[in-house]
Amino acid sequence: MALAAALGLAGCARSATEKSVSVPVLPAAAAAGAVARYTCVVVATWPHDAGAFTQGLVWRNGGLLESTGLNGRSSLREVELKTGRVVKRIDVAREYFAEGLAVIGDRAYQLTWQGGKGFVYDADTFRLEKEFAYDGEGWGLATDGRSLILSDGTSRIRFLDPATFKVTRTIEVTESGKAVAELNELEWINGEIFANVWHTDRIVRIDPASGQVRGVIDCAAIVAQSGRGSEEAVLNGIAYDAAADRLFITGKLWPKIFEVRILAVPKS
Numbered sequence: 001m002a003l004a005a006a007l008g009l010a011g012c013a014r015s016a017t018e019k020s021v022s023v024p025v026l027p028a029a030a031a032a033g034a035v036a037r038y039t040c041v042v043v044a045t046w047p048h049d050a051g052a053f054t055q056g057l058v059w060r061n062g063g064l065l066e067s068t069g070l071n072g073r074s075s076l077r078e079v080e081l082k083t084g085r086v087v088k089r090i091d092v093a094r095e096y097f098a099e100g101l102a103v104i105g106d107r108a109y110q111l112t113w114q115g116g117k118g119f120v121y122d123a124d125t126f127r128l129e130k131e132f133a134y135d136g137e138g139w140g141l142a143t144d145g146r147s148l149i150l151s152d153g154t155s156r157i158r159f160l161d162p163a164t165f166k167v168t169r170t171i172e173v174t175e176s177g178k179a180v181a182e183l184n185e186l187e188w189i190n191g192e193i194f195a196n197v198w199h200t201d202r203i204v205r206i207d208p209a210s211g212q213v214r215g216v217i218d219c220a221a222i223v224a225q226s227g228r229g230s231e232e233a234v235l236n237g238i239a240y241d242a243a244a245d246r247l248f249i250t251g252k253l254w255p256k257i258f259e260v261r262i263l264a265v266p267k268s
Contacts, residue, residue: 022247022261023189023240026205026214035176036205036215037265040222040249042258047084050229050255052077056101056110056141056185057237057250060123063087064239064248064257067101067110074098076110076119076126081248081257090126092119100141100185102148104162109148111138118165132165134158140186140195144208149193151186155179157193157211171211173204180204180213187238189247196236203238203249217262219249226254 022043026036048054056067064079074092079085092098097113108123111134118132140151147168148160155173160166173180173195182198192214193206201223205215219235226233228251237250237257250257 022245024262024264025190026192033176033212035213038215038217038262039265040217040219040258040260041263042222042225043246043261044259045225046081046248046257046259048250048254048257049079049084049086050227050253053252054185054237054250054254055099055252057187057239057248058101058103058108059239059241059246059248060103065101065103065108065123066237067098069098069113069252071095071097074112076101076108076121078126084257088126090121090128099138100150102141102143104143104145104148107162109141109143109162111141111150113137113139134160134165139182139198140184142186142188142193144188149186149188149208151183151195153182153198155181155183157183157186157206171206171208173206173211173213175204175213175216185236185238187240189238189240189242194238194240196234196238198236199234201235203235218265222249222258222260223251225258226251226256228254 053069055069058065066077068075072094076090078088096115099111099113102109108121110119120129136152139153142149150158157171158167159169184196184198187194201220203217204213233253235251239248
């Protein structure tokens with residue numbers, strides 16, 4: 001099947017002919033500095049609240065947790081995948097513009113953009129447990145299960161201790177030797193950091209040890225199907241269901257969430 005035709009499919013289940021692996025392992029050559037190239041094929045399309053300014057997306061317990069932004073519209077939500085229904089929600093005070101989201105155990109951690117403040121919730125009840133502070137802006141947030149991994153709009157990614165919120169180490173993200181800034185929503189997938197790059201149709205795959213971009217996923221075909229209504233409705237939202245190997249992507253103010261498979265682009 002031609003790739004263009006495959007990208008037009010939007011069923012609600014995987015085809016029997018599709019491979020089960022949604023996120024292929026990077027080739028060994030990429031570790032030496034080469035950047036592998038990928039594209040996306042849609043496996044399923046699910047409804048999404050078109051009023052949600054998506055800043056963070058996490059798969060948990062068979063559904064999605066979502067952080068939405070904008071002053072006066074920021075929230076933490078539990079969302080049912082099949083229907084897009086908001087099962088549970090807590091609003092963030094209007095002085096804060098909520099950003100990235102990560103979950104470690106039974107706690108959800110949410111950033112704010114320029115407030116220098118984060119929130120820790122009980123991930124089941126959404127009860128606010130405490131607040132924490134960090135320097136600079138808050139953009140994306142992920143976790144490797146041990147550390148909180150924070151982007152701040154620069155090419156820098158910080159690893160924070162989730163108990164003390166102190167920075168334990170920092171990496172500088174580069175692609176072919178050049179700094180990659182405006183790293184937005186983050187997700188930890190199979191030992192890599194996946195990051196949206198703001199105002200682009202790219203997701204980069206980052207080596208968490210070196211900061212090198214080892215792979216780039218071109219999501220332009222997905223963005224074209226998103227139904228977005230403005231240029232600010234950018235690609236932003238990555239969630240991975242590790243148990244079932246399912247990858248989900250969405251964007252700010254998108255009416256859809258896409259379940260996708262990643263395909264390597266053959267070298268020309």
